[in-house]
Amino acid sequence: MIQFERFELENGLKVLFHKDITTPMAVVNTLYDVGARDESEEHTGFAHLFEHLMFGGSKNISDFDTQLQMAGGESNAFTSNDITNYYDVLPANNLDTALWLESDRMLSLAFTEKSLEVQRNVVIEEFKQRYLNQPYGDVWLQLRPLAYKEHPYKWATIGKELSHIEQTKMEDVKNFFAKFYNPSNAILCIAGNFELATIKEKVNYWFGAIPKGLKPPRILPKEPIQTEYHELTIERNVPANAFYYAFKMAERKSPEYYITDLLSDYLGSEKSSNLYISLKKEQKLAVEINAYITGSIDEGLFMISGKLNEGITFEAFDDALWKELQKATENELSEKELSRLKIKLRTAKEFQEQGLLNRAMNLSFFELLGDANGVNEEQEIYQQITSKHLIQVAKNLLIKKRCSLLKVKAIANAE
């Protein structure tokens, strides 16, 4: 159970406070309700590039990191298709430094042409390091447009292509800031050993005078219901054939989301899971096999991916996989199997919430979904899932015409 308090400033900034008397550290987590899904198709990769620029100096502060390091702290951020999240971890008695820094960059950015130029290059190198210069590194760049036809999930956070990042102009950056970076589009969470009254006073002091701005409306193209099977084969210089089956699944706020998540655990998250046992251990068709979900806020993907054993064809594997998936839509799980899946979730959650930063991030994310207290309710939702729920969801989910398959075919290395 994560205790928290909530209040809102007049400018629309939502604030969460989580008290932990055991820690000498403080966390300041700032979530902006903007991600790659808010980009235009001609300017992809922008939300993430922008995240880099947020460290390049604000109205009154030339260097974000230096000031935080001077206070004994550290900072980082991540961008997903849904959100951009910034966090600072520092000794509790220097909390003001983090609030000063975060409020100043919410107020106004002031980075230079040079910093834009450098961060463009840094992101291009990140693109290469993660997506181009790794075996199988580009599969998500290929898979997203195969699975999504309309929704902006069809491009990856890093962007569709390098040229989009290369072409970013100062003006684009300024417009982006004006649109998405204001108090009414942000959730601030502070965690540490403080009193609520102190937090209210400090947050008001640092953030209270930032102009309200407008919460930008989000009108995204809706992904039509998939009615036919998609398949794409790409050839790469990789050692093994790899498969990526993607099924459209329910959005984050739907009750089915949790059931689908549990179904992915049942099918393929552990060595006791169904696909692992059948396709790897017994039939020896795959060397590696996993099932998982992307966890997106809008309709996400339920994934089954892995690598084929040597000499096994995609067709042979495909036949065997669909037989197993068919079983998941018919066979009921025993109570024992269900409770095995649920206790793993409980352990995972306890460990995750052990860390102060994770607690602050989770509260912020659930507040974005509608209520920070959701973080305390999700275990109960998982615990109530029955075998019937799983079958029902599997029947609607594991359908060939809702599936997109990306095959990576290994070709002889040209070296």
Place this chain on the structure above:
Amino acid sequence: MLNRKNPPSLGELTDISFVTPELVKCTPTLPLYWMKKVPNATSRIDFYFEAGTSVGSNVISVLTSGLLFSGTKDKTSTQIHNELDSLGAYFDVGLGFETAIVTFYALNEQLPAVVKIFFEMIENATFPSTEVEELINDRKQKLQINLEKVSFLAQRKFQSLIFDGTNYNRTINLEDYNSVSREEIVSYFENNYKKGLKKVFLVGDLKEEEVSSIANSISSWAVEKQEKSKLNFQNKVETFHVEKANAVQTAIRIGKTLFDKTHPDYFGFIILNTILGDFFGSRLMKNIREDKGYTYGIGSYLSEIKDSGYFVIGTEVGKEVKEATLTEIRKEIEKLQQELVSEEELNLVRNYLLGQTLKSADGPYALMELFLSVENQNLDLDFFNDFIHKIKSIQAEELRELARKHLDWNSFSIVSAG
């Protein structure tokens, strides 16, 4: 009145209480260290076996660590995993140069039952040949994939230069897997696991009797203490390029043999290394990422091994800027040897390190990590009070001296892959 121009005033570092775990002796030679005060229901236990890659044949060490969960006379590997999963447990097998570390994570109420499964698993392990074959097959595929990564290729070659002439040189080639026999694995297991447990670390709010029962159950695995002779590490000074066609980035590793925590220069060097490359505001990050945009990240660190250690700078850069990056790295090192670090920069690094030290002691898991890092070298947690003292007192002259003494460009092994 709201003042945004000047930074808020900073607080002093609050006192850190470095809590030492309790020592439970399983046998006279087998310690179990227990951090018992945990403010939640989580628990973790680590078993350290004398079975790292430098112990015996490294390919056998790798395979044995991968087969610990592969079955017993009564249970298949699937049954074992099923039982562990039914207790909600997660596990991890890590392989270092000296030790293999088996770790379990579970809710504290489940941990005794998890250890019981682990006990039976080790006591009755059979190493079925189908499992051995399957693992070899898996590892070969994994190695083939790794061989496509420039970072792997560079690190592998770099380590072979650092550990030249010792059994820490842990390069495994595909064909090494072809000549493995099951019997070698069984015998390695008998010697290095069933008679190879060196120490155990436990974090969790368990009952006293649960812990003593765990301690009793594993006592027969205790390693017989024998003093090992000190190894002499000396990196091979060489510049080497590993060719990888079609790579768009080049991985770089630069470094040399150094020392561990017991060396008199250790604290000073750690502070010097922080300035050079061990945090986001380091000189290498500021120059090569934040000024030139050559890379997504660059860092340097001191890695410790038994009685020694090595220093390494690592990065992945655009293929066309490899030479420019090497030039800039060298410039940064020479600057540290020629110029004094400014009081402003030194102050920043002092504050940063003090804050990070506070963080590194936050909570039972963090404290156990700290303890682990010193226990290995027969030191105690006072080490960190000494470190804090050094952070506060070190001067620029000493840092320059250390840079001259330990960062001579001509003493480095330099590897690139791309």
